[in-house]
Amino acid sequence: MPSLSPLIENSATEQLKQLEQGDITAAELTQAYLDAITARDSKVGAYLREEGERALGQAASVDERRSKGESLGKLAGLPVAVKDVLCDKSTLTTCASKMLENFRPPYDSTVVERLKAADAVLIGRTNMDEFAMGGSTENSAFQITRNPWDLERSPGGSSGGAAACVAAGMAPLSIGTDTGGSIRQPAGLCGVVGLKPTYGRVSRYGLVAFASSLDQVGPLSRTTQDAALLLETIAGHDPRDSTSLDQPVPEYSKTISEPLKGLRIGLVKEHFAEGLDREVESAVREAFRIYESLGATVKEVSLPHSKHAVATYYVIAPCEASSNLARYDGVHYGHRTDEVAMLAELAAERKSLEAAKDEIGLTRLDSTLVRMYRRSRSEGFGPEVKRRIMLGTYALSAGYYDAYYLKALKVRRLIRQDFDNAFGEVDLIAGPVTAQTAFKLGEMVEDPLSMYLVDLYTVSANLAGIPGISVPCGFDKAGLPIGLQLLAPPLEEERLLRGAHMFEQATNWHQRRPEM
Amino acid sequence: MAITRTDVEKVSLLARLQLSDAELDRLTTELAQIVEYVDHLSEVPTEGVEPMAHAVEVHNVFVADEVEASLPREKALANAPRHNDRAFLVPPVLG
Numbered sequence: 056m057p058s059l060s061p062l063i064e065n066s067a068t069e070q071l072k073q074l075e076q077g078d079i080t081a082a083e084l085t086q087a088y089l090d091a092i093t094a095r096d097s098k099v100g101a102y103l104r105e106e107g108e109r110a111l112g113q114a115a116s117v118d119e120r121r122s123k124g125e126s127l128g129k130l131a132g133l134p135v136a137v138k139d140v141l142c143d144k145s146t147l148t149t150c151a152s153k154m155l156e157n158f159r160p161p162y163d164s165t166v167v168e169r170l171k172a173a174d175a176v177l178i179g180r181t182n183m184d185e186f187a188m189g190g191s192t193e194n195s196a197f198q199i200t201r202n203p204w205d206l207e208r209s210p211g212g213s214s215g216g217a218a219a220c221v222a223a224g225m226a227p228l229s230i231g232t233d234t235g236g237s238i239r240q241p242a243g244l245c246g247v248v249g250l251k252p253t254y255g256r257v258s259r260y261g262l263v264a265f266a267s268s269l270d271q272v273g274p275l276s277r278t279t280q281d282a283a284l285l286l287e288t289i290a291g292h293d294p295r296d297s298t299s300l301d302q303p304v305p306e307y308s309k310t311i312s313e314p315l316k317g318l319r320i321g322l323v324k325e326h327f328a329e330g331l332d333r334e335v336e337s338a339v340r341e342a343f344r345i346y347e348s349l350g351a352t353v354k355e356v357s358l359p360h361s362k363h364a365v366a367t368y369y370v371i372a373p374c375e376a377s378s379n380l381a382r383y384d385g386v387h388y389g390h391r392t393d394e395v396a397m398l399a400e401l402a403a404e405r406k407s408l409e410a411a412k413d414e415i416g417l418t419r420l421d422s423t424l425v426r427m428y429r430r431s432r433s434e435g436f437g438p439e440v441k442r443r444i445m446l447g448t449y450a451l452s453a454g455y456y457d458a459y460y461l462k463a464l465k466v467r468r469l470i471r472q473d474f475d476n477a478f479g480e481v482d483l484i485a486g487p488v489t490a491q492t493a494f495k496l497g498e499m500v501e502d503p504l505s506m507y508l509v510d511l512y513t514v515s516a517n518l519a520g521i522p523g524i525s526v527p528c529g530f531d532k533a534g535l536p537i538g539l540q541l542l543a544p545p546l547e548e549e550r551l552l553r554g555a556h557m558f559e560q561a562t563n564w565h566q567r568r569p570e571m
Numbered sequence: 572m573a574i575t576r577t578d579v580e581k582v583s584l585l586a587r588l589q590l591s592d593a594e595l596d597r598l599t600t601e602l603a604q605i606v607e608y609v610d611h612l613s614e615v616p617t618e619g620v621e622p623m624a625h626a627v628e629v630h631n632v633f634v635a636d637e638v639e640a641s642l643p644r645e646k647a648l649a650n651a652p653r654h655n656d657r658a659f660l661v662p663p664v665l666g
Contacts, residue, residue, distance in 0.1 A: 157650075
């Protein structure tokens with residue numbers, strides 16, 4: 056096995072500088088990451104597909120244009136990995152599901168389009184929980200992803216591949232999606248930076264929908280500076296997404312080094328209750344002390360409805376998922392069952408019911424079309440996706456709509472109001488990303504409710520639509536990373552990044568790398 | 572509200588899923604646990620609270636009413652499990 060290039064140890068911002076100065080070429084940089092993928096991904100499983108040939112072609116094109124002095128995009132020559140949930144017409148988009156195993160989109164998502172326009176090198180497609188449903192990346196139909204810090208543990212999810220590839224030095228930047236914490240939680244568990252923007256800040260056009268009112272695309276990276284660079288590339292109004300916000304996008308990477316004078320940080324008293332691991336609590340409290348040493352003031356705030364956030368989320372998200380995933384019917388695209396076997400099965404059922412003179416059974420028997428939908432969907436979807444579709448269909452069904460869905464929407468309003476009140480007193484809210492460090496693979500697979508509770512500290516931001524970031528803030532005794540979560544009011548990503556960067560500059564947790 | 576196996580069977584039809592006996596048994600237990608957990612929302616006082624369906628206040632967004640090129644037929648059919656170059660093919664609808 057050849058030794059890996061030291062290039063992969065640099066941040067994306069440093070690499071960009073090297074590219075611009077002509078110290079390295081995009082082809083060299085891309086090859087360095089492809090070598091790292093070859094050497095490491097058989098252990099980690101972060102990528103569903105490495106797109107080496109295409110990436111080297113894009114890199115060669117950037118190098119040629121640079122040599123001619125042509126103007127280039129913001130990420131010219133930088134490799135970026137993309138979660139396999141964003142449409143890219145040049146490759147498959149599987150959502151880690153058998154349902155979309157062979158799906159090739161006819162168009163690019165806006166995020167992919169902007170990455171291409173910025174001359175990024177699209178190095179591969181990362182693994183995820185199927186349709187972004189899960190918190191461990193064990194729900195992929197194709198493979199599990201392992202945490203680079205301990206291969207027996209989960210990288211978190213659903214953007215586990217996106218976090219693990221950055222942590223393991225297999226991409227300097229990656230794109231994830233966050234519906235209930237799916238960028239911040241894996242970033243926290245893998246010791247990298249992960250940012251969920253304000254809802255509407257980044258276009259969802261071409262993002263395969265899970266829960267439309269919660270989904271948001273965002274960057275994962277090794278440093279906050281790199282996250283700023285990637286965010287400013289993909290953010291901004293998109294007329295093709297009616298929920299996209301028509302607001303100017305600041306140049307986050309230019310202002311990130313400016314400290315926030317008089318910064319007021321909120322400590323949420325409900326976040327330090329029973330269930331929080333002592334080592335995680337200690338690292339997060341130390342982060343507050345660091346902020347105080349930098350001149351910030353720390354003030355206790357309350358989010359009284361935060362204890363209802365997980366329940367609220369697990370009503371709203373499955374309801375939206377059950378609606379969004381209704382499109383997978385085996386007709387227009389996606390998996391279709393074996394029709395011959397299906398028709399034979401149905402004929403046998405009919406014969407049996409007729410023989411038994413079961414009139415009720417006969418009236419309930421599926422039509423051929425309905426049976427095709429049901430079999431196609433049941434064969435195409437995995438257990439977690441089925442669970443959420445069933446939960447959402449139940450909550451939206453007659454008699455339960457008011458009790459569950461409508462009630463959850465009202466509690467969602469109260470959760471948002473809590474944040475509005477808290478941000479009247481503080482500039483940023485800080486706390487843990489997860490209650491524990493990375494858990495063992497398989498530990499919670501049979502216990503969906505426990506897995507859902509892993510999202511305890513992250514889901515509120517999705518329900519409220521506010522931006523949040525996870526930055527490394529320590530390690531436990533077992534050597535597993537601990538994440539610090541910062542939250543900001545809507546559209547205040549600039550404040551969020553500057554606040555996170557202040558912490559990063561005062562610590563060196565983000566510089567640690569797993570031994571691979 | 573306790574969930575029964577009959578409820579799960581009924582919901583599986585609404586959700587257009589065909590579940591095996593083992594799946595029905597497992598989902599009855601799991602959904603019952605999850606619903607019991609989310610049931611505590613009923614205790615939250617929400618009288619007079621406006622439901623919040625979206626994280627940002629959204630309004631109708633209109634585009635100009637102009638005819639634009641649509642997806643070409645061959646591209647629309649390209650991912651279809653069955654087609655005849657003109658239309659999507661499905662099993663008999665009546666029957």
